[in-house]
Amino acid sequence: xxxxxxxxxxxxxxxxxxxxxxxxxxxxxxxxxxxxxxxxxxxxxxxxxxxxxxxxxxxxxxxxxxxxxxxxxxxxxxxxxxxxxxxxxxxxxxxxxxxxxxxxxxxxxxxxxxxxxxxxxxxxxxxxxxxxxxxxxxxxxxxxxxxxxxxxxxxxxxxxxxxxx
Amino acid sequence: xxxxxxxxxxxxxxxxxxxxxxxxxxxxxxxxxxxxxxxxxxxxxxxxxxxxxxxxxxxxxxxxxxxxxxxxxxxxxxxxxxxxxxxxxxxxxxxxxxxxxxxxxxxxxxxxxxxxxxxxxxxxxxxxxxxxxxxxxxxxxxxxxxxxxxxxxxxxxxxxxxxxxxxxxxxxxxxxxxxxxxxxxxxxxxxxxxxxxxxxxxxxxxxxxxxxxxxxxxxxxxxxxxxxxxxxxxxxxxxxxxxxxxxxxxxxxxxxxxxxxxxxxxxxxxxxxxxxxxxxxxxxxxxxxxxxxxxxxxxxxxxxxxxxxxxxxxxxxxxxxxxxxxxxxxxxxxxxxxxxxxxxxxxxxxxxxxxxxxxxxxxxxxxxxxxxxxxxxxxxxxxxxxxxxxxxxxxxxxxxxxxxxxxxxxxxxxxxxxxxxxxxxxxxxxxxxxxxxxxxxxxxxxxxxxxxxxxxxxxxxxxxxxxxxxxxxxxxxxxxxxxxxxxxxxxxxxxxxxxxxxxxxxxxxxxxxxxxxxxxxxxxxxxxxxxxxxxxxxxxxxxxxxxxxxxxxxxxxxxxxxxxxxxxxxxxxxxxxxxxxxxxxxxxxxxxxxxxxxxxxxxxxxxxxxxxxxx
Numbered sequence: 057x058x059x060x061x062x063x064x065x066x067x068x069x070x071x072x073x074x075x076x077x078x079x080x081x082x083x084x085x086x087x088x089x090x091x092x093x094x095x096x097x098x099x100x101x102x103x104x105x106x107x108x109x110x111x112x113x114x115x116x117x118x119x120x121x122x123x124x125x126x127x128x129x130x131x132x133x134x135x136x137x138x139x140x141x142x143x144x145x146x147x148x149x150x151x152x153x154x155x156x157x158x159x160x161x162x163x164x165x166x167x168x169x170x171x172x173x174x175x176x177x178x179x180x181x182x183x184x185x186x187x188x189x190x191x192x193x194x195x196x197x198x199x200x201x202x203x204x205x206x207x208x209x210x211x212x213x214x215x216x217x218x219x220x221x
Numbered sequence: 222x223x224x225x226x227x228x229x230x231x232x233x234x235x236x237x238x239x240x241x242x243x244x245x246x247x248x249x250x251x252x253x254x255x256x257x258x259x260x261x262x263x264x265x266x267x268x269x270x271x272x273x274x275x276x277x278x279x280x281x282x283x284x285x286x287x288x289x290x291x292x293x294x295x296x297x298x299x300x301x302x303x304x305x306x307x308x309x310x311x312x313x314x315x316x317x318x319x320x321x322x323x324x325x326x327x328x329x330x331x332x333x334x335x336x337x338x339x340x341x342x343x344x345x346x347x348x349x350x351x352x353x354x355x356x357x358x359x360x361x362x363x364x365x366x367x368x369x370x371x372x373x374x375x376x377x378x379x380x381x382x383x384x385x386x387x388x389x390x391x392x393x394x395x396x397x398x399x400x401x402x403x404x405x406x407x408x409x410x411x412x413x414x415x416x417x418x419x420x421x422x423x424x425x426x427x428x429x430x431x432x433x434x435x436x437x438x439x440x441x442x443x444x445x446x447x448x449x450x451x452x453x454x455x456x457x458x459x460x461x462x463x464x465x466x467x468x469x470x471x472x473x474x475x476x477x478x479x480x481x482x483x484x485x486x487x488x489x490x491x492x493x494x495x496x497x498x499x500x501x502x503x504x505x506x507x508x509x510x511x512x513x514x515x516x517x518x519x520x521x522x523x524x525x526x527x528x529x530x531x532x533x534x535x536x537x538x539x540x541x542x543x544x545x546x547x548x549x550x551x552x553x554x555x556x557x558x559x560x561x562x563x564x565x566x567x568x569x570x571x572x573x574x575x576x577x578x579x580x581x582x583x584x585x586x587x588x589x590x591x592x593x594x595x596x597x598x599x600x601x602x603x604x605x606x607x608x609x610x611x612x613x614x615x616x617x618x619x620x621x622x623x624x625x626x627x628x629x630x631x632x633x634x635x636x637x638x639x640x641x642x643x644x645x646x647x648x649x650x651x652x653x654x655x656x657x658x659x660x661x662x663x664x665x666x667x668x669x670x671x672x673x674x675x676x677x678x679x680x681x682x683x684x685x686x687x688x689x690x691x692x693x694x695x696x697x698x699x700x701x702x703x704x705x706x707x708x709x710x711x712x713x714x715x716x717x718x719x720x721x722x723x724x725x726x727x728x729x730x731x732x733x734x735x736x737x738x739x740x741x742x743x744x745x746x747x748x749x750x751x752x753x754x755x756x757x758x759x760x761x762x763x764x765x766x767x768x769x770x771x772x773x774x775x776x777x778x779x780x781x782x783x784x785x786x787x788x789x790x791x792x793x794x795x796x797x798x799x800x801x802x803x804x805x806x807x808x809x810x811x812x813x814x815x816x817x818x819x820x821x822x823x824x825x826x827x828x829x830x831x832x833x834x835x836x
Contacts, residue, residue, distance in 0.1 A: 104255075115466055122466065133334070133464035134387040134388045137334050137388075138767075140331075141331070141333050145416040148417045148486070149420060149489075165815050166747075169818075179823070179824040
């Protein structure tokens with residue numbers, strides 16, 4: 057075995073040229089072993105996919121949330137429209153007259169007038185009593201037929217009706 | 222001694238190498254391969270790098286060819302079902318119909334969100350009774366009505382109920398989904414609501430089942446109220462569901478214009494009630510009342526009796542679903558004397574003090590003209606002629622005026638053509654030509670043989686007393702678009718019809734009517750100076766082609782010196798009472814007493830000495 061390492065006699069000059077390039081080289085940079093490299097690749101890939109998945113899920117989730125909120129907004133708009141409708145119906149003049157009459161109020165066409173900005177009062181108000189006040193408007197009796205049709209001559213098909221005041 | 226280990230040969234370079242045999246001293250080492258007595262192992266020739274590569278490439282090629290085949294199938298054969306057109310759905314975005322409000326902002330017409338409830342019988346037939354129970358509670362229908370609809374065969378679409386408020390449907394849908402019942406759907410079907418009911422109905426009008434205006438302002442401004450539809454396009458999966466993050470584009474709908482009217486709901490209601498009471502009390506066919514703001518020509522109230530409820534127009538007679546004040550011409554009778562006097566005074570033919578000798582009757586065009594009160598020979602001034610409403614006196618005065626001049630004055634007052642008020646179905650009336658026969662001219666002077674509409678007459682009188690400036694009547698105050706910006710409304714400019722001085726003199730004549738005995742008893746307003754004119758005209762009856770019955774009316778304005786509000790009440794064919802003072806004036810008084818304080822007109826009644834009516 058040691059013969060392998062023994063210098064070959066008779067060829068010293070060639071050996072010198074052959075053996076001199078041999079020198080210790082620096083330690084190469086550490087590289088991942090094959091298995092670890094694969095693990096790192098899989099790891100990066102997995103993290104990337106997971107991140108993408110989370111992003112997508114969040115976006116879709118927000119889209120669903122926005123759809124739910126939209127639906128809620130519609131519901132509230134419907135409720136608002138319904139309430140506004142009820143309010144408008146209650147503000148109608150025949151409704152106000154009915155409820156005012158039920159409270160015993162009567163329309164009085166004889167007010168006093170206040171002139172602004174000097175504060176002068178013109179005309180004297182006249183209290184409206186049932187006998188003395190001219191019948192300015194037909195009045196609904198205090199105990200009214202409440203959700204009845206308005207006291208206007210509304211013709212029915214083929215026949216005319218008038219409702220007493 | 223050098224004993225070299227035997228070098229392994231290439232063929233033996235694997236794990237199944239025979240371990241080196243221990244050396245034997247006796248004999249020199251001999252290389253020997255002992256044959257193994259067992260089956261040869263399976264060998265995958267992947268030791269060769271070439272073969273590994275080839276195998277991998279073949280697998281990849283197979284996968285790619287599968288992809289190519291699928292590509293060909295998608296793009297080539299089934300391309301139409303996956304095309305962008307098929308998968309991009311378009312939804313129309315429905316615009317909201319504009320609102321109509323009165324001059325104070327009270328809502329006269331608005332839209333309530335509502336749906337038409339529909340069902341797919343194929344899906345509902347399985348659980349029809351359970352679904353019917355839920356629907357019956359929310360929709361107020363009976364189970365007997367619902368079952369046939371839910372189990373109908375041969376169709377996949379059936380209407381359950383239309384015009385269901387959206388709030389009701391939300392509750393219904395929540396109820397159905399909590400019980401896991403499927404097959405009920407909806408489509409948009411908004412309800413047009415009229416919170417004021419029949420107040421102002423003849424002006425506002427109504428819509429049909431499809432939401433198109435059929436009468437009144439709903440019809441005139443149908444296109445502007447309706448708005449413009451929008452569009453939403455989005456990507457969907459083949460089963461129709463929407464892809465939340467897919468490409469979508471929206472063109473928003475443009476909501477319709479909203480109109481604010483000049484009508485005052487309270488005065489309108491008062492006018493309608495009072496008018497209805499008079500029509501009922503006098504057993505008349507119909508009537509109308511118009512309240513005008515003299516300074517601007519705005520219509521404060523336009524009442525008809527009988528009328529209808531805008532939310533239930535089908536409950537009324539079809540003849541009552543129009544607007545008689547606009548569309549039904551009639552012979553105006555003595556109220557026309559106001560117009561004739563204005564023509565006489567402004568043309569310089571007569572003054573309120575002009576003296577007239579009035580016989581008991583007068584011949585005209587082959588007939589005789591009488592007054593409604595029998596008398597001998599009277600000595601009246603023009604003031605007296607108007608105050609006591611003498612037909613003969615008016616004829617005598619008008620005969621001094623050129624026919625062409627009279628005709629031109631009447632046309633300038635607005636007779637014979639529409640007033641361009643924003644309501645549909647307006648009639649132009651019937652105005653005789655300038656070369657009318659003398660007999661007709663005589664009768665036109667006191668309001669027969671000419672046909673006018675209520676709004677024409679009211680606007681004409683308002684123009685005459687307004688210092689001679691005629692304001693075209695209008696019901697629209699402002700218009701705003703869907704975003705709340707104001708939109709210009711086309712307006713006709715006012716015009717002068719007589720001079721200021723003539724207007725003052727005509728007002729003096731109308732004051733004389735109030736100063737007369739009848740006026741003081743029936744026509745006077747307690748706290749205001751006012752002027753007016755009664756009217757009783759013979760009514761033309763189409764069924765007999767003759768005159769039968771009367772059309773009684775009264776027009777009045779207040780205050781006298783600076784007129785603010787005019788009211789014109791007409792009762793058609795009253796059977797109890799035949800004068801304007803008895804039939805129409807009571808409604809006029811109550812309406813004026815209510816409207817004048819409301820518009821801050823201060824009372825100005827003062828005692829004054831009436832000017833002479835006789836000589």
